[in-house]
Amino acid sequence: MPRIIRFLVIVAAWLGGLPAQAKITVVATIPxxxxxxxxxxxxxxxxxxxxxxxxxxxxxxxxxxxxxxxNRADMVVLLGLEAEHAFLPALLEASRNPRIQRDTPGYIxxxxxxxxxxxxxxxxxxxxxxxxxxxxxxxxxxxxxKAAAQAIAEGFARNHPEHESTFQTNVSALQADLDAQxxxxxxxxxxxxxxxxxxxxxxxxxxxxxFGMNVFGTIEIxxxxxxxxxxxxxxxxxxxxxxxxxVVRELYYPATLAETIAxxxxxxxxxxxxxxxxxxxxxxxxxxxxxxxxLFLMALQSRP
Amino acid sequence: MGFSLRDCQxxxxxxxxxxxxxxxxxxxxxxxxxxLRRDLQAMKAQLQQLQEKMKQQENLIxxxxxxxxxxxxxxxxxxxxxxxxxxxxxAAPSSAPAPEQEQLERRVTENILRKIQPTLSAATRTxxxxxxxxxxxALDTVGSYKENRGANFEFRSAELGLFASVDPFARGYAYFxxxxxxxxxxxxxxxxxxxxYNLTAKGGRFFADFGRLSxxxxxxxxFVDRPTVLDKFVGGESQADGVEVNYLTPLQQYVTLTLGAxxxxxxxxxxxxxxxxxxxxxxxxxxxxxxxxxxxxxNGIDLxxxxxxxxxxxxxxxxxxxxxxxxxxxxxxxxxxxxRYTPLSQALYRKFIWGTEVLYNSEDWNVEDTTTxxxxxxxxxxxxSYVEARLARRYGSGFLFDYEQALNRQSGDTTTYxxxxxxxxxxxxxxxxxxxxxxxxxxxxxxxxxxxxxxxGSHAHGFRDR
Numbered sequence: 101m102p103r104i105i106r107f108l109v110i111v112a113a114w115l116g117g118l119p120a121q122a123k124i125t126v127v128a129t130i131p132x133x134x135x136x137x138x139x140x141x142x143x144x145x146x147x148x149x150x151x152x153x154x155x156x157x158x159x160x161x162x163x164x165x166x167x168x169x170x171n172r173a174d175m176v177v178l179l180g181l182e183a184e185h186a187f188l189p190a191l192l193e194a195s196r197n198p199r200i201q202r203d204t205p206g207y208i209x210x211x212x213x214x215x216x217x218x219x220x221x222x223x224x225x226x227x228x229x230x231x232x233x234x235x236x237x238x239x240x241x242x243x244x245x246k247a248a249a250q251a252i253a254e255g256f257a258r259n260h261p262e263h264e265s266t267f268q269t270n271v272s273a274l275q276a277d278l279d280a281q282x283x284x285x286x287x288x289x290x291x292x293x294x295x296x297x298x299x300x301x302x303x304x305x306x307x308x309x310x311f312g313m314n315v316f317g318t319i320e321i322x323x324x325x326x327x328x329x330x331x332x333x334x335x336x337x338x339x340x341x342x343x344x345x346x347v348v349r350e351l352y353y354p355a356t357l358a359e360t361i362a363x364x365x366x367x368x369x370x371x372x373x374x375x376x377x378x379x380x381x382x383x384x385x386x387x388x389x390x391x392x393x394x395l396f397l398m399a400l401q402s403r404p
Numbered sequence: 405m406g407f408s409l410r411d412c413q414x415x416x417x418x419x420x421x422x423x424x425x426x427x428x429x430x431x432x433x434x435x436x437x438x439x440l441r442r443d444l445q446a447m448k449a450q451l452q453q454l455q456e457k458m459k460q461q462e463n464l465i466x467x468x469x470x471x472x473x474x475x476x477x478x479x480x481x482x483x484x485x486x487x488x489x490x491x492x493x494x495a496a497p498s499s500a501p502a503p504e505q506e507q508l509e510r511r512v513t514e515n516i517l518r519k520i521q522p523t524l525s526a527a528t529r530t531x532x533x534x535x536x537x538x539x540x541x542a543l544d545t546v547g548s549y550k551e552n553r554g555a556n557f558e559f560r561s562a563e564l565g566l567f568a569s570v571d572p573f574a575r576g577y578a579y580f581x582x583x584x585x586x587x588x589x590x591x592x593x594x595x596x597x598x599x600x601y602n603l604t605a606k607g608g609r610f611f612a613d614f615g616r617l618s619x620x621x622x623x624x625x626x627f628v629d630r631p632t633v634l635d636k637f638v639g640g641e642s643q644a645d646g647v648e649v650n651y652l653t654p655l656q657q658y659v660t661l662t663l664g665a666x667x668x669x670x671x672x673x674x675x676x677x678x679x680x681x682x683x684x685x686x687x688x689x690x691x692x693x694x695x696x697x698x699x700x701x702x703n704g705i706d707l708x709x710x711x712x713x714x715x716x717x718x719x720x721x722x723x724x725x726x727x728x729x730x731x732x733x734x735x736x737x738x739x740x741x742x743x744r745y746t747p748l749s750q751a752l753y754r755k756f757i758w759g760t761e762v763l764y765n766s767e768d769w770n771v772e773d774t775t776t777x778x779x780x781x782x783x784x785x786x787x788x789s790y791v792e793a794r795l796a797r798r799y800g801s802g803f804l805f806d807y808e809q810a811l812n813r814q815s816g817d818t819t820t821y822x823x824x825x826x827x828x829x830x831x832x833x834x835x836x837x838x839x840x841x842x843x844x845x846x847x848x849x850x851x852x853x854x855x856x857x858x859x860x861g862s863h864a865h866g867f868r869d870r
Binding site for chain 2 (some may be wrong): 154158168171201219228229352
């Protein structure tokens with residue numbers, strides 16, 4: 101290669117900010133998936149999360165700096181089921197990275213093997229801000245996250261078959277860890293079996309289903325539609341009659357209304373984290389599930 | 405300040421006819437879509453039944469494995485089997501399974517896959533309409549009362565949007581806008597999706613990358629009307645027929661550069677007729693760098709500059725007979741800054757935004773009449789600045805200040821002050837109340853607006869309109 105061309109290639113690589121021995125660059129949409137991606141990818145990957153964990157997945161800001169991160173990414177890892185529709189499609193377009201556009205090999209949709217709950221039988225905005233492919237908040241179900249891990253490992257291997265055995269070994273270890281934790285959580289959550297809850301948004305159905313609880317309803321009239329005073333009154337009345345056990349307020353929803361509903365119905369109020377990093381105690385995935393389970397159990401033991 | 409003034413441009417009746425064909429065919433299409441929806445729902449129900457069956461089968465495998473004394477090798481509840489055609493994959497067991505167990509697993513898997521294969525094939529079968537573009541319809545209507553002009557209900561816009569991929573290399577989109585004046589093609593462009601070196605090229609009719617709010621559709625604006633400085637200096641929306649190339653630099657900092665060439669910029673710009681040819685010196689050329697400064701997780705600033713250069717503006721006349729252009733160049737420059745505060749954990753409920761654009765125009769104007777024209781260079785300056793705070797999930801209020809000098813500097817300045825209040829019933833429906841105090845040469849006026857906007861159909865959060 102002529103010397104001048106070699107020089108220009110080196111300058112271009114320097115401008116791109118790439119180290120000499122580049123790791124596989126992965127961008128995950130939420131910290132839960134970022135943690136799994138790190139565990140599965142090991143030393144071969146460098147992972148960044150777009151969300152920090154405190155956000156509502158439906159309102160992660162669409163920052164141009166995210167477009168730069170995605171522009172450099174070899175793969176993007178996402179929950180799927182349109183969970184990230186408020187920010188990811190536009191950012192992928194702005195990133196101009198053909199390797200990670202929708203349905204390319206670098207687009208790793210972790211919902212691939214998840215048994216999806218709450219699939220709507222009718223798609224109509226009159227029913228609120230529906231997710232047409234089903235409820236996407238499966239990151240709160242550790243068994244569904246085992247399936248997500250499988251999708252991540254597969255996606256990594258598809259793009260980098262030279263590391264397939266490493267990815268497979270790591271995902272097996274991760275899934276074995278999760279199996280052990282699920283067994284522990286299932287024993288710990290035994291007192292919650294049959295209990296009922298109302299959450300602000302329908303994002304606790306996977307958690308409830310996993311640990312034997314029933315979702316009575318939501319504070320939102322419909323997904324994404326804030327309650328009216330009339331609806332709230334009616335909800336309180338129904339909750340009283342049904343003796344609902346818990347009111348779940350995800351930390352990014354307003355406190356006052358949830359507190360009022362809990363007071364007026366006698367249900368115990370819990371303020372949950374919905375992603376890794378949502379609260380300091382939820383510094384990893386095990387910590388997230390532990391934190392939320394502990395909240396439920398402490399609330400059960402406390403006076404209403 | 406008033407409504408966006410659109411001169412009566414020649415309307416393309418062919419577009420209206422095409423729209424009529426699309427809408428008249430929607431009866432037959434709607435029926436087919438209904439049938440398809442029903443079929444899909446039936447298939448979804450069948451799939452769910454099959455998934456339950458698979459769960460039962462997996463539990464059986466676990467039971468049999470336990471009886472056989474081997475480790476549980478089946479996937480745990482909550483997972484689904486890989487789709488047909490893919491090698492079935494399960495989590496690796498902690499020790500090697502017995503051969504009989506492996507055989508049993510294989511037989512069960514094959515049995516299940518055989519049973520669900522027809523349903524899976526049906527689900528992936530293509531329908532003729534599957535390649536149809538996504539559709540959206542934005543409806544925008546305004547009621548107004550202006551002190552000196554009276555009241556009016558203005559049907560502002562029914563804007564039909566279509567978007568789809570063209571092929572692996574490009575996507576296309578179009579907006580057809582129906583207003584009081586007729587139907588026009590507001591935008592229709594092809595955009596590349598796979599050019600190398602972080603390049604994107606766009607060609608057709610689109611909103612040129614000048615400034616910030618000139619690129620927004622009317623119904624998306626943060627206030628009822630576009631700031632008059634943009635109406636006067638840019639010509640309303642920065643609609644342009646031409647070609648544009650955008651480059652995302654390989655820096656760690658987000659920096660983009662746009663270069664464009666167009667017949668003209670501005671939907672209401674009368675300098676050039678899109679239908680007739682002209683020398684290259686009468687095209688308008690644009691350069692725009694922009695960047696984003698991430699101050700903290702919750703604070704950021706978008707910053708941009710733009711220069712639209714027309715080497716030669718030939719003489720043209722407004723409806724009033726006023727002439728402009730004498731072959732001299734026109735320079736239209738702008739600086740735009742947008743500051744956002746979005747607390748990450750409260751982004752649905754709390755936001756603050758400050759947006760400002762400063763514009764500068766320099767061109768020759770005829771300061772006499774058509775029989776004895778006398779052209780003089782006029783440099784004019786204008787700006788708008790607004791602040792908006794989201795007070796709750798569904799309420800927000802703001803204030804807009806708008807100032808511009810007359811482009812030909814032959815008359816006084818125009819200023820508006822506009823407080824406004826928005827109510828979002830949902831992400832797709834909004835009510836807005838706005839008061840505007842307008843001061844223009846020889847006149848001042850109080851204006852009241854109520855705007856009601858709704859969006860139907862496919863919904864995508866755009867990067868341009870964030």
